[in-house]
Amino acid sequence: MHPLTLLQREAEALDLALHSVEVLRGDELVVSATNPPLTVDTPRRTYSVSKTVTGFAVGLLVAEGRLGLDDPVVRHLPEHSPVHPWTGGTRVRDLLSMQGPHRATTYDRAGRGWVESWFRVPPTHRPGTVFTYDTSGTHVLAALVERLAGTSLTDYLRPRLLDPLGVSGSFRFLTDPEGVSQGGSGLVCSPRDLLHLGRLLRDGGRTDGNRLVPASLLREMTTPHADTSLQAWGAQLAGGYGHLLWLPVAGGGLMFGMGGQLVWTDPARDIVVVVTGDTQACPTGDHRLIDLLLGELGGAWGEPAPGATAASPGALSWPAPRHEPDHARPLVGGWAFRAGDATVTIDLDLGTDGGTLTRQTDAAGGIVTLPLRYGEPVRADLLTSRGGALPGDGGPGTVVVTSGWTAPGTLDVRCAVVGEVLATLVLRLVTGPDGSLTVQSRGYGEAVDPTWTFVATADAS
Incomplete structure (x- = not known):
C-alpha cells in the first residue's frame, strides 16, 4: 500500500x-x-x-x-x-x-x-x-x-x-x-x-x-x-x-x-x-x-512502493461528519445562547440538502455566515466574516466547511480556517421536540475567540 x-x-x-x-x-x-x-x-x-x-x-x-x-x-x-x-x-x-x-x-x-x-x-x-x-x-x-x-x-x-x-x-x-x-x-x-x-x-x-x-x-x-x-x-x-x-x-x-x-x-x-x-x-x-x-x-x-504511482493533486480529503440523508430536515429559526459573559446567536436557514448557519456574538461584535452542503466540503472566503468572528478576520484566507446529519435531530458542522492563522471550529446542534436547540461548540487554535467554546440549550426566539 x-x-x-x-x-x-x-x-x-x-x-x-x-x-x-x-x-x-x-x-x-x-x-x-x-x-x-x-x-x-x-x-x-x-x-x-x-x-x-x-x-x-x-x-x-x-x-x-x-x-x-x-x-x-x-x-x-x-x-x-x-x-x-x-x-x-x-x-x-x-x-x-x-x-x-x-x-x-x-x-x-x-x-x-x-x-x-x-x-x-x-x-x-x-x-x-x-x-x-x-x-x-x-x-x-x-x-x-x-x-x-x-x-x-x-x-x-x-x-x-x-x-x-x-x-x-x-x-x-x-x-x-x-x-x-x-x-x-x-x-x-x-x-x-x-x-x-x-x-x-x-x-x-x-x-x-x-x-x-x-x-x-x-x-x-x-x-x-x-x-x-x-x-x-x-x-x-x-x-x-x-x-x-x-x-x-x-x-x-x-x-x-x-x-x-x-x-x-x-x-x-x-x-x-x-x-x-x-x-x-x-x-x-x-x-x-x-x-x-x-x-x-x-x-x-525513500523507496518506491511496488506498483505505486505518485498521488495526484486532490487525493486528500477533509475531516467531515458522516451524513445520513434520511435524518436531514428543514430547520429555520434563531436561538440565543450564553457563552461565559457573552451572548451567542445562531440563525439557521436549512433545507434538506444544506443552507446557511449564521453566528453572531455581542462580545466580539462579530458575525459569520457558514455555507452548508451536506456530505461535501464547501469553500468560503474568510472575508465573509466581520468583526473578528473568525480567527484571522481581515486577512487573506480560506474557510472550508463540512457538515452532515449524523443522527435524528443532530447536525454536525466542522469549519477549517486556513490563512494567516490556522483554526478548527466544531459545532454539534441537537434539536428538541419543543423547538429548543442544544449546541456543543469547540474552537481549536491560538487565535480562536473563547466564545467559540461552550455548551448550552436555548428556546427558539
Whole structure:
C-alpha cells in the first residue's frame, strides 16, 4: 500500500486534517497531493517552521562576518541594557540551540513589547545549560538580524536565498506590534516554498550547482547542540536539536510548526517530505503525526512502493461528519445562547440538502455566515466574516466547511480556517421536540475567540 494512503488513513482515525503532502526523491516529485480548494501554491501560516528560516538568516550574517556565534545578544540590542547577568551572558549560539535563560516564551501574544519582554522577564536558569523551547528567543534573533541587516528578514533573505531557490512572492513574515518580523512563528508561505527550502537543506546548501549556504552553516544547523531527551513531544523529537532545527531519531533534519507543518529532509534517503495540515483538534496531534510520518512510515518514503504511482493533486480529503440523508430536515429559526459573559446567536436557514448557519456574538461584535452542503466540503472566503468572528478576520484566507446529519435531530458542522492563522471550529446542534436547540461548540487554535467554546440549550426566539 502506498505510504500516502496509510498516512491519510491514520490521519482520519486521529481526526487530523491534511492539507498537502509532497515528497521529493532525488530530483523526482513522487508525491504531490492536496486538499481542494488548497493547492501547493496556497499561502498559509507555518508557525515554528519560521525558526529554521530565521536560523538561515543568522547563519548568513555569521558567514558575512557581521555577527559572531559567541556574541552576547544584548551587544547588538544595547537599548535594552542593563539586564540580568544571565540574560547579559546569553550568546547568539544559545538562542540558536534553544538553550537560552528562559523556560518558556516571555511575551504576551496579545500585548506589546515582544522583544523587550525577553530582556525584562527574569531568567530562570543559566544559559547554555539545558534545552527549553522559547519562541521569544528566536523572535529576538529576528530583531537582531533586522538591526544588523538594516532591512526586514524577508528582504534580507530574498536575494541571498529566496530568489535563487524560486521561492514565491507570497513568502513573508507577520510582524509584532512594533513591526519586527515574527521570526519564531510568523512565516506565511506555500507548501511548494517549503519544498524548495527542504531541498536546499537536503542538498547541503546547494541548488543548481550553486552554493547558497556555506557548508559551515549547514554543519552547525545539523550538529546536535542540545539534548532533547527530556521533552515530552513524541519519540522522534528526542533525537536532539541543532541550530533552530530538530534532529529526529529517524535521521536528517526536521522543520516543525504547530498544527502539523512539517519539512523532513534526509540526505541518507535522498528525500524531502513536506506535510501541511491542522492537527489542533487532536490532543498532541502534531507530535503523533511526526511519529507516524518519520517512524512507522519513515522508510517507505525513500523507496518506491511496488506498483505505486505518485498521488495526484486532490487525493486528500477533509475531516467531515458522516451524513445520513434520511435524518436531514428543514430547520429555520434563531436561538440565543450564553457563552461565559457573552451572548451567542445562531440563525439557521436549512433545507434538506444544506443552507446557511449564521453566528453572531455581542462580545466580539462579530458575525459569520457558514455555507452548508451536506456530505461535501464547501469553500468560503474568510472575508465573509466581520468583526473578528473568525480567527484571522481581515486577512487573506480560506474557510472550508463540512457538515452532515449524523443522527435524528443532530447536525454536525466542522469549519477549517486556513490563512494567516490556522483554526478548527466544531459545532454539534441537537434539536428538541419543543423547538429548543442544544449546541456543543469547540474552537481549536491560538487565535480562536473563547466564545467559540461552550455548551448550552436555548428556546427558539
